[in-house]
Amino acid sequence: xxxxxxxxxxxTVSEGASLELRCNYSYGATPYLFWYVQSPxxxxxxxxxxxxxxxxxxxxxxxxxxxxxxxxSFNLRKPSVHWSDAAEYxxxxxxxxxxxxxxxxxxxxxxxxxxxx
Amino acid sequence: EPEVTQTPSHQVTQMGQEVxxxxxxxxxxxxFYWYRQILGQKVEFxxxxxxxxxxxxxxxxxxQFSVERPDGSNFTLKIRSTxxxxxxxxxxxxxxxxxxxxxxxxxxxxxxxxxx
Numbered sequence: 001x002x003x004x005x006x007x008x009x010x011x012t013v014s015e016g017a018s019l020e021l022r023c024n025y026s027y028g029a030t031p032y033l034f035w036y037v038q039s040p041x042x043x044x045x046x047x048x049x050x051x052x053x054x055x056x057x058x059x060x061x062x063x064x065x066x067x068x069x070x071x072x073s074f075n076l077r078k079p080s081v082h083w084s085d086a087a088e089y090x091x092x093x094x095x096x097x098x099x100x101x102x103x104x105x106x107x108x109x110x111x112x113x114x115x116x117x
Numbered sequence: 118e119p120e121v122t123q124t125p126s127h128q129v130t131q132m133g134q135e136v137x138x139x140x141x142x143x144x145x146x147x148x149f150y151w152y153r154q155i156l157g158q159k160v161e162f163x164x165x166x167x168x169x170x171x172x173x174x175x176x177x178x179x180x181q182f183s184v185e186r187p188d189g190s191n192f193t194l195k196i197r198s199t200x201x202x203x204x205x206x207x208x209x210x211x212x213x214x215x216x217x218x219x220x221x222x223x224x225x226x227x228x229x230x231x232x233x
Contacts (some may be wrong), residue, residue: 032218043121043208043226044160051219090160096218100148100165100172103212103222107160 002027002093006108013081014116021076021111023091032094033074034105035065039087047089050074061085086115119143123209123225130199131233138194138228140209147214149192150222151184153177153205160208166192167214199232206230 003026013019025031032051036044048059055067065076074091091108095101122141130136142149151163165172166184183195192211196203209225 044224046221
């Protein structure tokens with residue numbers, strides 16, 4: 001069964017500092033990987049996704065993530081954090097059995113990001 | 118940009134009552150989903166829906182739950198007899214069918230269901 005682990009429940013960084021949010025996954029085949037962000041009272045917004053090809057993927061809002069198959073990881077990074085990045089971040093792995101399975105995501109626990117001015 | 122819209126944003130109901138959560142997926146999308154997030158827990162898959170039938174459902178999605186696409190625009194989740202443990206944020210999501218593996222899942226803002 002597929003699973004996703006986000007080891008850090010809560011991370012605090014200063015504005016302008018770099019950020020790395022960790023994500024480890026377990027999946028029996030080539031994974032489809034995603035990072036979503038959720039601001040308070042909002043839905044889940046897709047930051048970036050990995051399906052195949054280049055293992056370093058660029059997303060919106062200056063985020064990037066690197067897929068490392070050997071480490072079963074898909075860590076999210078941003079070189080300089082802005083106060084508006086404060087939110088909860090979810091890593092997810094998707095199915096690849098065709099049809100609706102592509103939208104059947106298994107989420108991690110989430111990491112709450114606090115940004116200090 | 119088109120959005121998935123969910124109504125209401127917050128619903129309070131008494132235990133044992135029926136609730137219907139409503140969603141309007143993006144108009145040209147073909148795959149529909151419900152997820153839920155109990156406070157402090159992971160976002161969990163409930164059910165997927167395509168071509169007017171359930172494609173897959175999780176263990177959570179028992180006989181108390183049902184989904185329906187009553188017309189060309191709405192997608193509903195019904196909980197027949199709510200329990201306290203059904204209190205959660207429920208997210209609707211939709212996905213375009215063409216090249217579905219490479220298209221993102223679009224989520225609504227959620228309906229917070231509180232069962233008292």
